[in-house]
Amino acid sequence: MAVKSLNDAVAMQDIARRAGVCKATVSRALNNPQRVSAKTRDKVLEVVAELGYTPNKLASSLRQGRSKHIAVMLPDITNPYFAPVVRSIEQTAMRRGYSVILNDTQDNPDLERTFAAMVHTRQVDGIITNSARIPFDLASVGGDVRRLPPIVNASEFCDLPEIIKVGVNNYQIGKQATEHLLNLGHTRIAALAGPGGLDSSDQRMRGFTDALQQQQLTVNTNWVYHGDYSMASGDLGARALMQWRERPTAIFCFGDLAAFGALHALRELGYQVPQDISVISVDGIALGEYTSPPLTTVAQPLEQIGSTAATLLIDLIEGERPPSNENVLAHRLIIRKSTGKPA
């Protein structure tokens, strides 16, 4: 049945025998070289090289009670927003000696829970999640959040204050994106928002509303469409927003993908961007540079979100609490060709 892994044979005991020392010494020579005499160390390392020995990390993990694996949960790896985050997590983790186990939850709570169980089975030392749902069964920790295993919440926030979070200031993002449009002279601005109730979307909406109000403008509810950040919903949303008798001159998309969909719809409907209508969005994914027209967007520091999340999580695993639970990283408005003065 199960094929036995191959170059097993050689274990620590074999090295020990051949080097004329005991297992413990081999272990020390490998992990705490300074705790072993130079002579012994050299001899051990020589035998290790000779026999091509690689320590079995499972055994080590079992004994030490930590696997040096971290899990990354995200709703959809296919989303270009997440890919750079994951890549950066992976790089950071690898540098610190951790491997990344990937889990695409498809935003399915059941899958999230299944995966979360991995923490209990000791397969992973901690989790980075991009979901607002923290899937751990609170009951199992007696309702005490502090007893949860290390978790870092990236990009999208849950409402447990005890959980460490890393992301951007979505309120400011919403405000700045809107202000960019206002500064260009737009007054009829639509919002192609994300799901209501989702923190990132709600915050951006607040920023949107406040920015308008500072110019004595109010939100036209006809011009607010709640999608799900996807291209398809951006397409649909843009069509919905443009159907009204009184049309907006600018659309603030709450995500780049939705903006791609919107650009597509607007083109099909025969509008020129930005001549007929401006489009701005949020995220700063790489594709935005190549759309037609290239997309003006408030970029999130995706790599930095990933590396920060990984660093915080690993610090946490290794016993170092971060100074703050809220880690807000800087966003950046990138002005390209999809926004302009209103006609």
Added chain:
Amino acid sequence: MAVKSLNDAVAMQDIARRAGVCKATVSRALNNPQRVSAKTRDKVLEVVAELGYTPNKLASSLRQGRSKHIAVMLPDITNPYFAPVVRSIEQTAMRRGYSVILNDTQDNPDLERTFAAMVHTRQVDGIITNSARIPFDLASVGGDVRRLPPIVNASEFCDLPEIIKVGVNNYQIGKQATEHLLNLGHTRIAALAGPGGLDSSDQRMRGFTDALQQQQLTVNTNWVYHGDYSMASGDLGARALMQWRERPTAIFCFGDLAAFGALHALRELGYQVPQDISVISVDGIALGEYTSPPLTTVAQPLEQIGSTAATLLIDLIEGERPPSNENVLAHRLIIRKSTGKPA
């Protein structure tokens, strides 16, 4: 230092004690329920539920000599081509009880090797790689490929016949893409190829050449540009191709990303697609539906590549050799708006 995981305490021994049986019986009750009397089984399961026991998978893996982890190596998770493949691998693996360890090698042989080393120490049961480089130090296995852990080579092929491969017929893809352009009446066709020497690119180029020759056309070397499949190289390549006095009326991009770059360049240069120039490409990534204009492309069955690769690998791990080492999946021409008759 290292924080001890929390609800440790409860191990199999605890269940055993509490249920009045021995560890072995608990293990059997959990893994081979039919090998235990109904009464004992119920009692054990009851105690398991009561104490909230979850088996330590590290221990189990150590004992059984298999970790139920598979590693996925790919050059860049940020590439929209790979994301669906990875997602599909992950889903398939999860369904079969395996976790996926992700490694973004950035096409860096050193990183690949580093990671490959991990495979030994982490006791990863198998590997799916999207690189033509099989990074395992052959010396370490005495030059004997059969001693490598199970590997499946997806998308991009190495030249070891012993390695299982899953992917598409790139020659046919190249041919069909070209034929589509020929059928529309194009005779001046450029190729925005991938790196020379890379199997996928070379095969598509063969298909391209053969399709042209069947129409008594020859390849104009001015109209062949070798990029690296990236958007940036597509942009550059398109500009290079359009600089000649005699210009092509169609460009065959060897990858969707390059096509995005090409569309961007063509737009900037003032060409209308497809009125002035047609663009076709390969991959069928989701974004292609939303470009301007939507991209005609030969789609690869990305999900299927992933699921097939995962299935083959896990079968292999569990001792089942596939009928063939070459698993070629069907591609599909998707005609959208980026190709048309020549002016």
Added chain:
DNA sequence: ATAAAGAATGTAACCCATTTCATCAAACCA
């Protein structure tokens, strides 16, 4: 020179589940 401190190494327990082998009881057969 010698006790005390320190460094190097060995012994054995430990992490926790799986699995072989032995044991014992119940069911089956002639």
Added chain:
DNA sequence: TGGTTTGATGAAATGGGTTACATTCTTTAT
């Protein structure tokens, strides 16, 4: 009814490291 097969369970070895503790060999200090 004695002998055998079958089924349930337990004892103990196992996988491969790590580490607390014990022991031995050096140094250093007096």
